[in-house]
Structures are given as structure tokens and as C-alpha cells.
Amino acid sequence: MTIDWLTITPAKPDGRSRDAAVARQATLTKPPGALGRLETLAIDLAALQGTESPAVDRVQVTLFAGDHGVVAEGVSAFPQAVTAEMVKNFARGGAAICVAARELGAVLEVIDLGTATDTGPLHGVQRYGLGPGTANFTREPAMSEHQLARALAAGRHAAERARLQATQLFVGGEMGIGNTTAATALACALLDESPARLAGPGTGLDTHGVAHKAEVIERALDLHRPHLGTPVEMLRRLGGFEIAALTGSYIACAHVGLPVLVDGFISSVAALAAARLCPGARDWFLFAHASAEPGHRLVLDALEARPLLDLGMRLGEGSGAAVCVPLLRMACALHNDMATFTQAGVSEGRD
Amino acid sequence: MTIDWLTITPAKPDGRSRDAAVARQATLTKPPGALGRLETLAIDLAALQGTESPAVDRVQVTLFAGDHGVVAEGVSAFPQAVTAEMVKNFARGGAAICVAARELGAVLEVIDLGTATDTGPLHGVQRYGLGPGTANFTREPAMSEHQLARALAAGRHAAERARLQATQLFVGGEMGIGNTTAATALACALLDESPARLAGPGTGLDTHGVAHKAEVIERALDLHRPHLGTPVEMLRRLGGFEIAALTGSYIACAHVGLPVLVDGFISSVAALAAARLCPGARDWFLFAHASAEPGHRLVLDALEARPLLDLGMRLGEGSGAAVCVPLLRMACALHNDMATFTQAGVSEGRD
Numbered sequence: 001m002t003i004d005w006l007t008i009t010p011a012k013p014d015g016r017s018r019d020a021a022v023a024r025q026a027t028l029t030k031p032p033g034a035l036g037r038l039e040t041l042a043i044d045l046a047a048l049q050g051t052e053s054p055a056v057d058r059v060q061v062t063l064f065a066g067d068h069g070v071v072a073e074g075v076s077a078f079p080q081a082v083t084a085e086m087v088k089n090f091a092r093g094g095a096a097i098c099v100a101a102r103e104l105g106a107v108l109e110v111i112d113l114g115t116a117t118d119t120g121p122l123h124g125v126q127r128y129g130l131g132p133g134t135a136n137f138t139r140e141p142a143m144s145e146h147q148l149a150r151a152l153a154a155g156r157h158a159a160e161r162a163r164l165q166a167t168q169l170f171v172g173g174e175m176g177i178g179n180t181t182a183a184t185a186l187a188c189a190l191l192d193e194s195p196a197r198l199a200g201p202g203t204g205l206d207t208h209g210v211a212h213k214a215e216v217i218e219r220a221l222d223l224h225r226p227h228l229g230t231p232v233e234m235l236r237r238l239g240g241f242e243i244a245a246l247t248g249s250y251i252a253c254a255h256v257g258l259p260v261l262v263d264g265f266i267s268s269v270a271a272l273a274a275a276r277l278c279p280g281a282r283d284w285f286l287f288a289h290a291s292a293e294p295g296h297r298l299v300l301d302a303l304e305a306r307p308l309l310d311l312g313m314r315l316g317e318g319s320g321a322a323v324c325v326p327l328l329r330m331a332c333a334l335h336n337d338m339a340t341f342t343q344a345g346v347s348e349g350r351d
Numbered sequence: 352m353t354i355d356w357l358t359i360t361p362a363k364p365d366g367r368s369r370d371a372a373v374a375r376q377a378t379l380t381k382p383p384g385a386l387g388r389l390e391t392l393a394i395d396l397a398a399l400q401g402t403e404s405p406a407v408d409r410v411q412v413t414l415f416a417g418d419h420g421v422v423a424e425g426v427s428a429f430p431q432a433v434t435a436e437m438v439k440n441f442a443r444g445g446a447a448i449c450v451a452a453r454e455l456g457a458v459l460e461v462i463d464l465g466t467a468t469d470t471g472p473l474h475g476v477q478r479y480g481l482g483p484g485t486a487n488f489t490r491e492p493a494m495s496e497h498q499l500a501r502a503l504a505a506g507r508h509a510a511e512r513a514r515l516q517a518t519q520l521f522v523g524g525e526m527g528i529g530n531t532t533a534a535t536a537l538a539c540a541l542l543d544e545s546p547a548r549l550a551g552p553g554t555g556l557d558t559h560g561v562a563h564k565a566e567v568i569e570r571a572l573d574l575h576r577p578h579l580g581t582p583v584e585m586l587r588r589l590g591g592f593e594i595a596a597l598t599g600s601y602i603a604c605a606h607v608g609l610p611v612l613v614d615g616f617i618s619s620v621a622a623l624a625a626a627r628l629c630p631g632a633r634d635w636f637l638f639a640h641a642s643a644e645p646g647h648r649l650v651l652d653a654l655e656a657r658p659l660l661d662l663g664m665r666l667g668e669g670s671g672a673a674v675c676v677p678l679l680r681m682a683c684a685l686h687n688d689m690a691t692f693t694q695a696g697v698s699e700g701r702d
Contacts (some may be wrong), residue, residue, distance in 0.1 A: 029446055031447060032555065034665050037664075081698055085697040089380055102684075103680065103684045167464075204700055311387075311388040313386055314382075333454045334447055
């Protein structure tokens with residue numbers, strides 16, 4: 001199974017649509033710039049969607065779940081069984097992202113890549129069966145090459161389904177007990193940063209727990225350091241099924257020309273991996289919110305990303321991105337539907 | 352015409368509904384606190400609406416317009432005719448707040464309190480006819496006692512209409528060329544701050560324009576200082592029709608037990624005036640966004656307010672509050688519709 005597709009160069013966002021959107025903003029009945037980031041957001045979406053009149057009516061949220069062998073090192077505030085329990089909760093529509101997706105009228109896909117507890121078949125859940133979670137990366141690589149390729153392909157398939165359904169915005173979500181540990185380890189490798197600087201509480205570790213998590217990641221980095229020469233190996237050795245799937249989905253979205261709204265810490269680490277694997281992919285990413293997870297800031301800085309919201313959220317599942325979607329819709333509505341100075345007979349400002 | 356109603360003490364938000372909402376949040380299938388401010392927002396709305404299950408489906412946006420005599424001092428980047436032109440734009444549905452209200456399915460009311468240019472009757476616009484704008488407050492009080500009382504009553508009527516229609520959230524908006532100058536003057540009086548510290552570009556003044564605006568406000572404060580002993584006199588002498596109407600609407604919302612989502616700089620100055628006039632009114636206010644207008648931060652600090660959004664908006668019209676409404680709806684949906692740990696059979700975290 002090949003991963004050669006990762007490095008295909010994506011198209012650039014459309015400069016002519018951007019220029020047209022910039023010109024339109026200047027004609028709308030408001031002082032120039034008065035809608036702040038809603039203006040730049042509409043302009044960015046215009047460029048990404050290749051139209052002067054962007055829209056985010058059709059949104060797909062794809063939620064990737066997987067377990068993590070590193071949980072054996074005691075790095076999570078929740079037991080590993082919760083990953084499978086939450087997959088069932090997703091299937092029944094009770095989780096935060098299910099509620100948010102309903103509120104948005106978004107398509108919600110649930111992809112179980114491989115959990116430690118077998119959920120059995122569930123209505124509305126696609127199962128990839130990559131294994132009972134990743135291996136414990138303090139002892140060996142998290143994934144085999146084949147597992148990594150399949151996880152990346154799972155993400156690619158999600159982006160391709162989105163494109164077939166004329167989706168206007170892609171949101172990736174993740175669930176996996178222990179995945180802030182994997183994401184932090186991967187971020188440390190990608191950014192050449194120390195775990196002590198990046199590790200955070202995840203779902204709710206105390207200070208002692210965070211220090212232990214950093215120490216576990218340090219051990220993993222020591223083990224793999226001789227082999228971390230490429231972002232592919234960083235992802236394979238330190239990532240997770242759902243993190244790799246997110247990475248693959250983001251790159252494939254860039255390939256098919258579909259804007260991505262990136263969620264919080266784990267999604268941003270996947271976006272960073274995507275940007276390193278596929279130069280040019282970054283152009284297709286918008287960033288939803290600043291997570292309460294302390295490492296997020298450094299990851300966002302590396303991506304030159306300025307998220308729209310800062311609400312102290314730290315749930316994952318794509319929930320922060322989902323909460324942000326109405327802002328994108330509002331930006332599009334204002335851009336498309338406001339009257340121009342000429343239409344309204346309103347005087348423009350003095351120079 | 353009396354303004355005695357302003358000082359009636361509002362009821363307190365409902366502590367039992369708050370406690371029930373806090374208890375419910377702890378049972379939902381997410382790490383405690385992981386939804387950040389969406390959790391506290393749902394809890395605050397529960398207390399304000401007196402229910403464990405808050406909702407903001409029915410929203411009323413009331414937009415107050417009025418002109419300002421101080422515009423004669425050259426304090427605005429736009430000509431005064433724009434106020435009336437924008438009232439027509441509101442009537443035709445072309446302004447930002449019209450688009451946003453449609454996007455929300457909100458009721459939009461347009462109240463013309465008194466503009467320099469007569470628009471004539473317009474479909475969907477209520478006219479109070481308080482005069483062709485306020486007086487130039489560098490020479491005399493902006494309003495007579497009667498004008499102030501009528502402007503406050505216009506706000507009260509809006510809140511009472513909202514209550515009759517079982518509105519779940521009130522948003523006030525404002526339009527009036529020169530009204531950042533009036534709001535800044537009023538804020539200086541309420542906060543005992545200097546115009547140099549609070550004055551900002553409004554709709555788009557340059558550095559020279561901002562300095563001139565501060566100097567104009569300084570002159571007004573010098574003129575009125577001997578008479579600024581009460582918030583009523585501050586509002587009458589330095590405010591504007593639409594600012595007083597906003598103040599009245601906010602106080603009346605507190606009286607009828609209706610939560611208010613406060614917009615940007617001018618609305619926050621009205622909220623500060625409301626809080627000073629009517630102790631206890633502040634409990635009923637939520638704050639939507641941090642305006643790009645530099646004085647906003649000091650006004651928010653005085654209100655101990657932490658707005659939800661920071662998007663660099665500075666349009667007024669209630670637009671920042673309207674953009675924020677979907678976040679409140681999302682907070683309510685998550686609070687009301689997520690599964691509990693027991694319902695979903697999900698394990699809770701370790702202690």
C-alpha cells in the first residue's frame with residue numbers, strides 16, 4: 001500500500017476569486033474593515049472555494065477513533081475502555097459532536113480505526129480494524145508501515161466522500177484515550193521541542209500526571225530519535241491511528257480543493273504533520289479555536305495560524321470546529337447578502 | 352414623564368436553576384470543564400431564564416437610531432446624512448444587522464428616535480421624533496429632560512414587546528453618526544477617565560482625527576463637569592437618543608427578567624450607564640465581543656465583563672452580538688441534548 005500520494009502538490013487557492021471578494025467587501029454598507037475577521041474569513045473562503053460568493057451550508061464532520069498503546073504507561077485521566085464506549089455514544093448520537101453536528105445540519109461520519117475493546121458492528125460506524133489500538137510507543141513504533149498507510153488512506157477516503165457530496169467545508173474530529181500524549185510526542189518531534197514545554201493535562205491530569213506524561217514522552221523520544229528523520233516516520237512511530245487519519249484527510253482535502261476547518265490541539269498537530277508531509281496543504285486550512293491544552297499555542301505558531309475562537313474548550317471530537325461553523329456561515333451571509341453603497345444610496349466616508 | 356422606573360431593583364437570576372444546570376453539566380459525557388465557556392454560558396442562561404434547559408431560539412434585535420449634534424465639531428469619518436441613509440438601508444434589509452438577523456431567524460425592530468435628515472415614513476421603522484438629532488454637547492446638554500425620558504421609554508417599550516413575545520434573548524443595536532464620540536464622553540464621565548485614554552477611531556478616524564475627537568470631548572466635559580453628579584445627568588448631557596434608549600432597554604430587560612446580549616463599545620457604555628442607574632441590572636447582561644474600539648476594554652473591566660468573541664469587529668448595529676448568538680444556541684443544545692455518563696454507559700474519569 002503506497003503513501004506516495006501524500007506528497008502530490010495541491011493547487012493554490014484561487015487568486016481571482018480572492019480579488020473579487022476583496023473588491024466586493026469594499027463596496028458593502030459598512031466602514032471598511034468594520035466586520036473584522038469576518039471579512040478576511042469570507043475572502044479566504046472565496047479563494048478556497050473558487051467563487052466570489054462562498055458558502056458553508058454543506059459541512060461534513062468525520063470523526064476518527066482509535067486506541068493508544070501508550071495508555072499502559074498511565075498517561076490518561078480516563079480508562080482506555082472509554083474510547084469504545086464513546087464510539088457507541090457517537091453511534092447513538094449522545095456525544096457533544098453529535099449534538100453540534102445536528103445543530104449545524106452537518107453530515108457526521110464515525111470511523112473506528114481500531115479500539116482496544118471491540119464494539120461489534122454499530123449502525124453508522126465504519127470499522128477499519130487496524131488493530132486493538134497502536135503499540136506502546138515507549139517500546140516500539142506506534143504503527144507498522146501498513147497500519148500507517150491504511151490510517152492515512154482512511155482519511156483520504158473521507159475527503160473523497162466529502163468531495164463527491166459537494167461538501168463546502170471539511171471538519172475532522174478525533175477520539176482516543178491517550179491521544180494528547182501521542183499528539184504531544186509527535187509535536188515534540190515535528191517542532192524539536194521538549195515534552196516538558198508541550199505536555200498538558202489532556203482530559204484532566206493533575207500537575208503530577210502532566211509531569212509523568214512528559215517523562216513518558218521523553219522516554220519515547222529517546223527510543224525513536226535515531227529514526228525520526230522524516231515526518232512520515234515521526235507520524236508512524238509516535239502518532240496514532242486517528243491522528244494519521246486526520247493527517248491523511250487534511251492532505252486529501254488540499255488535493256481535492258476542499259477547505260478544512262481544523263479543531264483543537266490534536267487536530268492541529270495532525271495539520272502540522274500534513275503541512276510538513278505535503279508542502280502547500282497548509283493553504284487549505286482554517287483554524288477554529290485556541291484549545292485550553294497549553295501546547296496548542298506553539299503548534300499554531302508553527303502553522304502561522306490564528307484561530308477564531310478562544311473559549312477554553314479542550315474536548316476534541318471536532319467540537320471546537322463545529323462551534324465555529326456558524327461564524328463562517330455568518331461571514332458568508334454578510335459577504336453575499338449585504339447591500340452595496342450604490343444599491344442602498346448610502347454615502348461613503350470622507351478621505 | 353417620569354424616569355423613576357429606572358431605579359426599581361430587578362429580581363436576581365434563579366439560583367436553583369443555576370444549581371440544577373451545574374449539576375447537569377457534571378453528568379454529561381465529556382471531561383469536566385472540557386466545553387470551557389460554553390458550559391458557563393449554558394449555566395448562566397439557565398439562571399437567567401429560570402430553567403434547567405435554557406434556549407435562545409426566539410431572539411429580538413432592536414436597533415435604535417439617532418443623530419448627534421456634536422458631529423458639527425468634525426468628529427466623524429462619515430457625513431451625518433448617513434444615519435438616515437442607513438435607517439433606509441435597515442428598512443430595506445441591506446445592512447449587516449439585517450443579514451445577521453435573517454441568518455438567525457431573529458425579530459428585527461428598527462426604531463428611529465430622531466435623525467437630522469427626515470426619512471419620511473418607512474415600512475417597518477418606528478419613529479419617535481425626538482428631534483433632528485441631539486444638541487451639540489460642547490455647547491449645551493445633548494438632551495432635554497423630556498427627550499431623555501422619552502428615549503429611555505423607547506427602550507423600555509422594546510423590552511416589554513420582547514417579553515410579550517416570549518423572547519428568550521434581547522439584543523440592542525445602535526446607529527448614529529458621531530455616536531462613538533457621545534459614548535466616549537459618557538464613558539469618561541461614568542469612569543472618571545480622560546478622553547485621551549478612551550477616544551478611538553470609531554468608523555475610521557486617523558490619528559489626527561482621534562486627537563481632535565478627544566479634545567472635543569474634553570471641552571464638553573469641562574462645560575458640564577459642575578452638573579455631572581448623577582448618572583442620569585451624565586446620560587442626558589453627554590449621551591444620545593439611541594444610547595439612552597439602549598440604556599432604558601437594558602434596565603427594562605432586567606426588570607422583566609430577560610437576558611441581554613450586549614454588543615460592542617457603544618452598547619457596553621449603555622450597559623455601564625444601566626448598571627449605575629439600576630443596581631442589580633448588571634446580573635442580566637451577557638457580553639458578546641471585544642470591539643476594536645480601544646476604549647471598550649476599560650468599559651468591560653468596569654462591568655467585570657469578559658466577552659465571548661474577539662474578532663476585531665467595530666460596526667455596531669448589534670452585529671457583534673448577532674454573530675455571537677449561534678454560540679449561545681450551541682451552548683444550550685450541548686447542555687440540553689448531550690447524553691449523560693449513565694445514559695451512554697460511559698466510564699467516568701479516575702479521581
